[in-house]
Amino acid sequence: MGHDNSHDDVSSHVKTYLKIGVTLIVFTVITVAISFIDFGGNNNMIVGMAVATFKASLVCLIFMHLNHERPLIYKVLVFTVVLAIVLFTLFISAHGDPLKDEGFEAPAVPVKTATAHH
Amino acid sequence: MSAAATTHDDHHAHGGDHAHDHHEPSFLYKYIFSTDHKVIGVQYGIAGLLFLLFGFFLMMVMRWTIAYPGQPMPGLELVASLFGEWGTYQLEKWAPGGVVSPDLYNMFGAMHGTIMVFMGIVPLGFAAFGNFVMPLQIGAIDMAFPKLNAWSFWLFFIGGAMMMLSFFLPTGAAQTGWTNYSPLATTTHYIVKNTFMTGQTWWLLAMVFVISSSLLGSVNFITTLINLRAKGLTFMRLPFFCWAMLVTSFLLLLAFPPLEVAAILQVVDRVFGSSVFLPTGLVAGTNHFDISGGGNPLLYQHLFWFLAHPEVYVLILPAFAIISDIIPVNARRPLWGHKLMIYAALTLGFLSFIVWAHHMYLTGMGTMMSTYFQITTVMISVPSVILLTCLMISLWGGSIRFNSQMLFASAFLPMFGIGGLTGLPLAFAFIDLHLHDTYYVIGHFHYVVAPGTIFALFAGVYHWFPKITGRYMNDTLGKLHFWPSLIFMNVIFGPMLFQGIAGFHRRWYDGGAMAFKNTTQDYLWSNELISFGAWGLALAQIFFIVNVWISIKGGKKITSDNPWDATTLEWATPTPPPHGNFTFEPVVYRGPYEYNPPGTGREFIPSWEEPAGTPAPAPTEAKSHH
């Protein structure tokens, strides 16, 4: 990274790295702790993923220097992240939107092992 | 300045002799483990052409049983006897009495698709032409990561070798189509002593190698295009060829990983007995599998098509790339709508990621999802039409040279057009209900890839052959190659469209003559017609093979480094280009398609030619530090 070449610049970052490391550890403890509390429904998943996303963005922004990167890298990453989100959303929506038709969902011959569930 | 002025001798004065300040590597490192992008390009080219030929051989065996089901195939016993006892043993196993068995048909069908797509067209269009031409066209001395480039080729080689060797496993090669859908693909060759040593598993492992190869390749292509462009070569001055390669690289980079996931998960299912792609209660015949169930076959299809639709554009964009260079050179006209084409290719690239489930209308997708995918699919036809239209308009008012490459390039336009237009109906779920998995689909996509992409690849070979070898290919043989190819391609794939509408399904080893006779009997003759077309096409290729073979050593020598009077940078190098490519530091002063520029009185102006009186190169898009 030609633009923060000077040694002073780097040494001023060192403290930040340590601070971020500690923050990450604290949030890991929080993740574990709240996973034992029942928030009901899907809320545990949402809270857990929110904390993980927060931690992940700290890693990206500070450790991976994405807080000051070249525009070209941003372009590539934005495109990639958009595609990853497309992947997630379309997979989930495809799963959530099966063809509905009278008698379509119930198999003609009930499958034995499936009867035990729900 | 005339065209002759561009021979390399004139440029010695401009810069140091980059090419000769290193010692000569040994033969092994010069031609086999070379890191030179041109050698790697040629390696990919040879490997790809051989795979293409092999895939075509498989298809000719299949076409025999489709046309004459149950009859022994002539010559099969002779070929088997060449391999002695082992050969007769294999013949008994796969084709008793010379009659192709359904299993063999399935195996050849699956491998035809796989080899053609992953080992033939992509390595040729993207890797061979991209590797050879792209760095030259941007004035680079090599790829950004030459060693990685060699790794790409050798990973591809390992993957290809595994595909080939899998034919010799006790189970034979994979048999479940190039799509390799679970649960069938998971449970084929499943209850065997060692699931590792089966064709199905090797197919997956080979794919992991091929995928890794394309990933490394695309990282290399993109980095090179971003960072190694010559002075003055701004993004908007990049030839469309390079843009198409850039978009293709991004498709490979981002679409292949989900297929890698699918392959890995299927390996886990096969080897460790898990059920990621296997539903609860799965029974096959009388076999009740000892599995947990709970997985989902549709997950495989989603992961597969997330790659495989963009893959279609990986097959076709390099073809557009080649054609977009050949048409301006031979029509002596600039490419019409260069910018428009760039934006169209970018749009195409993006949209290609969000249309995949149009291959899955029949899997019980809900109406909302189905509507979404129909809309995006119809949308993506717009940029495709833009690309094709721009190429056609570029011909307008040109004084066209009808040499071999231009013949192939001009035939590409209507052939690809047929392929594209026959795809439109398939975008609509309720029409696809009827046409899905029929020969209509086979006809449609083969129009795109066979008389489409393959014609473009042929055109590319005729066009860049002089740069590679210093000799022209024979134009008469080229024409003898072209005309029968054009005719037979249409004899093969035209009738398939009608067969499909009549109800002929794909993957029938008897061509519909037995089980579905009620549907097919009136049209069975067309199976024979198509098969004769395939054999005719095979004969036509002899002209090409002979032409390449004799032209390498005996073709007419070129007299200029720029034999076609072209404007792009690859023609500014010595012929063949040495290691390091350029004898001077190339600087680009103008756009890539300056043919008959109005008001100059010049027939063409090479993009590297210094303008009189303006020595300063055009500004690059430099940005100041922030």
Next chain:
Amino acid sequence: MEIPYTVTARPDTGLWNAKIGVWLFLASEVMLFGGLFSSYIFLRLGADYHWPVHVLNVPWGFINTLVLIGSSVTVVMAWASLKMRKWGAYKVYMAITIACALAFLWIKKNEYTDKVHHIAVKTKDGTIIEGHFPDHGKHWINFDNVTSIKLSTRESDPEYFLESCTTPSPKFTTPAGKTVSLDDAGLASIREEAGKEPSIDLKAATPLTFKVNNSPFPPFNTIRSYNDSMLSFKDGTVINGKLTDYKMTLQVTRVDVRDVADRSKSQAWTLMGAGWKEAFEHHEHQKLEHAKEHNPEADPYKNPDFVRHALTMEVHTAKPDPSHHAPEGVGELLQSFKDTLFSHAEHNGPVITLDPKKDIAFWSNWLPKWNTYFAIYFTLTGLHGLHVLAGAIVLTWFLVVDTKRFKNDPEHLANRVETGGLFWHFVDLVWIFLFPLLYLL
């Protein structure tokens, strides 16, 4: 011939080549793990069984998270030290990073080994009983009185047959009346007689006994199918005889009756004894009381989290103890963490004996075969582990082999460490998502 911009940035893009390269590579990695995570979502949404929550070893997972975070800090410190040309500090930080990578892999290996030894059985009524084989041994099927054999001649060597036949040097008669043994010469004459046929019928001179490996791990399993009177191997060989005394002994650690229609009649209690039924009822009752206290209105059985706690029971002692209950509150939670980390309390549950044919619907160890959760768990963590290994190798290369570059071209080494570090951070980043998704939620 030098490729430009390997060390210094190209002015207009502001980037050197490897920096672009590594970010592109990471973009494809995003899609790779994106594909894996969306498979996880797909499988979880579509699961027709209870998706396991908190079943992995949370304390070790937690420690591994700390290890990776620590290494992320040290790798960026190593890079910063290089930038400041502090050679000694660089070496120390890099060494710590690599040590963390190895620690991570070592912990992961231990976790995997635990899973291999963990056996889960689904009985015919849907009860799930977990535990392990008391002798840690393989799992066998015994056959007796085997006289007629259909030997497959397709494989080069009837390996399964020879491995599992416990009668020493057996002799056979072939259909043509020859007497052979299964040594090289005997096999050659058998092959000759069989000709093109895929198999040949042999009669044993004396009845044989067999002990066949019935591993739940498919690559090691040798059996295609079996019943009371015959067993067919995966290589096509079939033996006819009598299945003897086929039993599975299991030391129980956990019982799950969520899928049993009437849990008071679960097969678990017939197998483990009525005392455990009482202990379970007490356990369920306690949970219910607790839930009612918090929210008297709601029906706790509509809450999957409650059902998971109330209808599954950890079994820590050989004797039923009605007062036993799962940890509650911070203090007990920490205590149970300590237990799972440092002791093997689970090695003294009750031992039960199952009849595989009568009692068991499906069984496996905690490997991909058991359910799609473990399939995706092993795939995700396995691939992540390979990334850790690859990262460790690359970083070791920089530390050990690439030392000359520090003197000749330190900026280039710093660039290389930066690219390696970017990869390393990405590996950490993936784990940040993997840990909660697989261990906690």
